[in-house]
Amino acid sequence: MKTRTLLKLSLIIALIGTFVIVILANNLEPNISKISSINEKMIDEWVRIKGNVTNQRSTEGLTILTIYDGTAGIRAIMYKNMNEDLEGSEIIILGKIIIYKDEIEIQIEKIQT
């Protein structure tokens, strides 16, 4: 294969591929999981859960939510202060499983109310 043809081909794949990944990353999300199914083997994995916020508190630059979905409860954290009061409302969150002080938590990336 000629170098010029290879360059054209690889450049086209690079541009289209990057575009496709950006679109997919913004639109594809995992199915909703039960909180009881989350365990420490899932560290760094993405999960989506649906449940009621039973507690909400904020510290400097951090919001901590406690969420129950009928199977179990879990703490979810977000690295910003939230003005909205979510306590008592049902939400869907997307985030990564982390461990903080021996407790499994979710680091929130997206909240849907």
Add this chain to the structure above:
Amino acid sequence: MIEYILIAIFLGLIAGTITGLIPGIHINLVALILFASSAFFLQFTDYFTLAIFIVSMATTHTFLDFLPSIFLGAPDEDTALSVLPGHRMLLKGQGYGAIKLTVIGSFFGLLVAVALAPFFIVTLPYIYPFLTKIIAFLLIVIVIFLIFKEEKQKRFLSFFIFILTGILGYASLNFPMIKQPLFPLFTGLFGASLLTISIIKNVKLPKQKIKSLKIKKKDIIQALGLGIISSSIVSFLPGIGSSQAAVISSGLKKIQERTFLILLGTINTMVMLLSFIALFSVGKPRTGIAVFLGRFLGIFSEQQLWFFLVTALVAGSISVFITLLFAKTFAKGIIKINYKKICFIILIFLIILTPILSGWLSLIILITAIAIGITTSLFGIRKIHMMGCLILPVIIWHLI
């Protein structure tokens, strides 16, 4: 007690050798399995001995993981930048010499990290908040500097590749359906793209020389100096590691290929050790392994930290011999087989491994990353610009 510690160091050496040699098997995975099954192991031993195993394995890994990177073109995120200079030396029959340079770097990096440990323990709590504030700006300045180091007509292309890989990296790291996105990203950009070019160009390997490579003291000192500065900056900050340290070093001073390989070895081992010190000193885990150490022990004492550093010294010293032994075997074995065939087999292996480790959708990342890697090679610009895949997300993360 001491016999358990010695057994833990020995088993760590074996585990680190395996994780270092096999592409895609990361030490974090072994630490995770150990953590998940710790209840079983705690019947025979304690958390501290398990932590010693982890330290021994992690140190050994930082010596061995250059082997697949340089001989097979199959790097991980810490050794990605060694692929090209290592491959160039391999094509000159100096694959063994390339590994020797990284081993020298790793060993001196180990010694320096242990020697400077008291200094870091004392100063870290003071410099940590300052580093957090300046890291994004430091990275921006270095990226601009690296782009301007290219010839005038290639600067736009370098900027283009930095931005393109940056977008790819940012999207991949925030892609909820992908596990371990760094694997397809780095395998594609730095390893599989090189293998593909080798197959297309029908590259043939010359006989590999095992004789001693002449290494100037000046090269070692220069690599160590740059390694200390850049490793110290990155080791204590979230989200950045060996690769960013190499980028920072490249921005600080123009160095030769051989010095660069020594530098990469220094950084790889120093970053690992400094992450143990950071965990003790500021309570923040900065590598996956430090996260597990923290989980095993919670807050640990200075005496325990010194135990870890001595363990690293012992494991690292033995790893010098293990790495050189494997490098010799690789160098002798690799020319007996058709290199095009080896490249093809490894490429297929990496393509099969990608969906297993990261899910089916990660194949799109792999193919795109291979295409960008080939484009960068054909543009004739430095591969370091592809580090945009990690640098741009870090800049965004620190600025927003």
